[in-house]
Structures are given as structure tokens and as C-alpha cells.
Amino acid sequence: MAKKPDSFYFDNYVACADLAVQAAELLTKIFENFDPAQIHDMLDKMHAIEHAADKKHHELEDALLTAFITPLEREDLDLMSCSLDTVLDRIEGVVQRVYFTNIQSIHPDAIVIAHKVTDACRAMKDLMVELPNYRKSKTLRELVIQINTIESEADE
Numbered sequence: 167m168a169k170k171p172d173s174f175y176f177d178n179y180v181a182c183a184d185l186a187v188q189a190a191e192l193l194t195k196i197f198e199n200f201d202p203a204q205i206h207d208m209l210d211k212m213h214a215i216e217h218a219a220d221k222k223h224h225e226l227e228d229a230l231l232t233a234f235i236t237p238l239e240r241e242d243l244d245l246m247s248c249s250l251d252t253v254l255d256r257i258e259g260v261v262q263r264v265y266f267t268n269i270q271s272i273h274p275d276a277i278v279i280a281h282k283v284t285d286a287c288r289a290m291k292d293l294m295v296e297l298p299n300y301r302k303s304k305t306l307r308e309l310v311i312q313i314n315t316i317e318s319e320a321d322e
Contacts, residue, residue, distance in 0.1 A: 172236070172237035172298075173298065174226075174229060175226065175229070175236070175237060175238075175243055176237075176294070176297055176298040178222055178225060178226045178229075178247070179246060179247070179250060179294040179297060180291065180294045180295055181222050182219050182222050182223065182247070182250040182251070182254070182294075183250060183287070183290050183291035183293075183294040183295075184291055185215055185216075185218055185219040185222070185254060186219070186250065186253045186254050186257070186287040186290060186291070187284070187287045187288055187291050188215050189212060189215045189216065189219075189254050189257040189258065189287070190257055190280070190283045190284040190286075190287040190288075191284055192208070192211060192212055192215065193212070193257055193260060193261060193280050193283060193284070194277070194280040194281055194283075194284050196208045196212075196261060196264075197272045197276055197277045197280045198277055198280075200271065200272040202268075202269070202270050205261070205264060205265045205269075206265060208261060209261050209262065209265050212257070212258050212261045213258060215254070215258075216254045216255065216257075216258040219250070219251060219254040220251065220254075223247050223248070223250070223251040226243070226244075226247045227244065227247065230243060230244055250290075250294075253287070253290070257283065279320055282316055282317075282319060282320040283320075285316050286313055286316040286317065286320075289309055289312045289313045289316065290313060292309055293306065293309040293310065293313065296309060
């Protein structure tokens, strides 16, 4: 059975969200086992994940340029892709800042926040998996609430 052509967009989102989970998990690992001598190597690993996400983002943009019909509004599909890319850019940016400002130790609160980022990215991936069923989904709303709750907890 052939996949629906529209699945490309949703599959791309899931792949990007999976990369966000990988980036968040790496951030948590870096903070939990912080070693200033290893931060450059960890930055390289993070950059590789972020670069893979950039490639997925560009693939989606290319597909949008040539698509005649899309499953959702073209602008909404692009906005979702840009938003996923921003998540990865910001996670990478944290590690870059740690490197460039020569941080020598990680405060325990930063580890807690890194865990919240990981939790939020996992929930975001679950949401992307569920997104193709947006018309009939019974869990999409709960996933949005879960992500908002994680954000509120992190804000506190």
C-alpha cells in the first residue's frame, strides 16, 4: 500500500521532533556530566544534530515550492517547520553559549531545566506523531496542554 503524498510533511515533522529530542537529551547529558574540557566535542555533536534538522527543514521548504496541493495551508506547514527548526537552534545556542562564555560549572537548576526541555521535546514529538490525525484526534489537545504545563513548570 502506497503512502499518501501528504505524509511527507508529517513524517518530516516527526523526524525534526525526533532530532529535537536527541538535542535535548544531549543537552541534559552535557549538564549532568559537565566537563569543561569536553564541551567543544559536545558542541560538535550538538551541531551535527542541528545540521541534520536544517536539512529536513530545507527538504520541506523545497517540497512546498513544488507542491500543487498541500494537506494544510502552505504558510502553516512552513511555520511549523520553522518553529521546529527554532527549537533545535535554541538548544544548540545554549551549548554554544556555555562554550563561548567559558562556563566552568553547571548550576543544579540548569540541570532541572534541561530535563524540562527534554520532557517538552518528547511531548512535542508525540504531538507531531499525532498531528496527521488532527481532525479526529482525541489526544492532540492533551499533548498541547502537557507541553504548556511543562513550560509553566520550567517558568516557576
